[in-house]
Amino acid sequence: MKSVVLQHLKDNKSLYIEEWRKSLEQHEFTKQGSTFSSKDMQQEMKDEFISVVFQSIELSSEENRDAVHRFANRLIYNGWAFSEFIRSLQALRRVVLHNVSANFTKEEFVDVSVEFEDWLDEQITRLAEEFSKIQNEVMTMQKTAMKELSAPLxxxxxxxxxxxxxxxxxxxxxxxxxxxxxxxxxxxxxxxxxxxxxxxxxxxxxxxxxxxxxxxxxxxxxxxxxxxxxxxxxxxxxxxxxxxxxxxxxxxxxxxxxxxxxxxxxxxxxxxxxxxxxxxxxx
Amino acid sequence: MRIPILKLGRYLLISVQVELDDQTALQFQEDLLNKIHQEGSLGVVIDLTSVDMIDSFIAKVIGDVVEMSNLMGAKVVLTGIQPAVAITLIDMGVSLQEVQTALDLEQGLERLQQELGG
Missing domain, CATH: 3.30.750.24 (STAS domain)
Structure with missing residues (x-):
């Protein structure tokens, strides 16, 4: 593993997943343009998101990109609001930093938290990148559709x-x-x-x-x-x-x-x- | 290069099959007016189906020919103007306001017949 913090995350994966899931509980994932999103669907989405994020520790960056791409695809086609996912990554940050401060010494903590921030930023950037890429694709498709519909004789x-x-x-x-x-x-x-x-x-x-x-x-x-x-x-x-x-x-x-x-x-x-x-x- | 002018009863038919350059267009103008004079034609159909491009000079010549023919008592109908040509003409600001048009040769002849009262 590349760094201390990732190793730490990996070792305590189940603990973090549990804590993160708990912190996400007050979190409402909403869908754009529709008020309907059942608890089950939300939970499913959260679990999938959690697994995608934790997978990224183990996967190569290529594989990870694919996984994130697939996930972002589902997000957009099902109309989930993107900002919620950023917010839940921020929730992860709070959870992890809280635990890390308990597990490492003060001197280590600075390095570890910097590493962790880097890793988390990478995740956020990747998600945002994939998300906007897919959104652009959707927009191009819609434009074509609009053009076809625009003036029939x-x-x-x-x-x-x-x-x-x-x-x-x-x-x-x-x-x-x-x-x-x-x-x-x-x-x-x-x-x-x-x-x-x-x-x-x-x-x-x-x-x-x-x-x-x-x-x-x-x-x-x-x-x-x-x-x-x-x-x-x-x-x-x-x-x-x-x-x-x-x-x-x-x-x-x-x-x-x-x-x-x-x-x-x-x-x-x-x-x-x-x-x-x-x-x-x-x- | 000369554009053939065909006589059909009281009408003249012209199907433009070549790229119109300035010389050809002016030659055509002269030929057509002479022909109208010679045959005493009442109507003229100019078919532009196979013309892919018209520049502003050619457009002007066509407008002139129509006006001149009208002066000589022959009604002119332009037929088969392609969409691309129409768009170019409009973009150039040439709308050939006074000119009669029809979709194809058949409708052009019908139109002439209507105008001249059978």
Missing amino acids: IPVFDKISVMPIVGTIDTKRAAQIMENLLEGIIEHRAQVVLIDITGVPVVDTMVAHHIIKASEAVRLVGAECLLVGIRPEIAQTIVNLGIDLDAFTTKSTLKKGIEAALELTNRTIETSEQMQSNGGLKR
Whole structure:
């Protein structure tokens, strides 16, 4: 073993595990975003954490890294709050230093505690490193997922497609929207696209600029763009900001937009009574 | 390099299959106007499906051609502009505001027919 303190920890492993577990008892491990965490789950998590930490004394640094990585993985996917684990390592520090001061002489104590602090810092750093690494991975995955979800073009009728936009529009997303819009038009052979901004919380000059750009590009590839889902407050902002949407056909709801789009492609929706009074099917 | 201009009834069809350079574009402008004059065409469809890139000069020439043709009484429809081309044009600030567009040749012809009243 590398040092006195680790040897000491190893020799008195069961004692420390016992003491540490006791000190953790007042400790609540919480889960992010959920209030539910049963006592059993908490205990299981604590035990696993304890074993991971004590294993690290015996394992090579490579193996230890793997173990910590696996542990951090479970932490994140199960949504445990990370700060609790740091705090419980600090609890270990108190427990160990308390015992060490009883077992070593004053002269030894300084060296031993320095060694121990080094070791503990290493553990904390490693846990934090692995944790943030995995969190970054999760974030990258979520970003990809967001991108996939960000701007679907849905064909609703022959020659008519709808693009519902939910959430704020930034430059990056605007480019994505534009790309999906144009590719989709070609793919579905759409003549009219409805851009539904019901889910866009704020329309400022920049967002409007992006939408205008998109609609001009849509016109260039040979389709027409209708802007639907304009809420009263959006209408107010647009006028107050002096944004010129004259080139646009705008409708308040998707429903009205679809009616207008059908009209543009020479179709209407009729009830069956209307159809009968018109003398059956027109086609 | 000359771009072939095909006559189809009262219309002219142009499918641009080559990289448009400045010289070709200007030559095309001249050829098309002469052809409109010669045939007395009412409509023109310019299909850009196989054009991957348009620079600002070419965009200007295309805008000019459309305006000139309109002056000579021929309606022009641009068809098959690729998404990438559309994005480039918009980014350059060229929106070809006055130009009619359609998704493909078929819809372009339909459009002309509508505009000219069958």
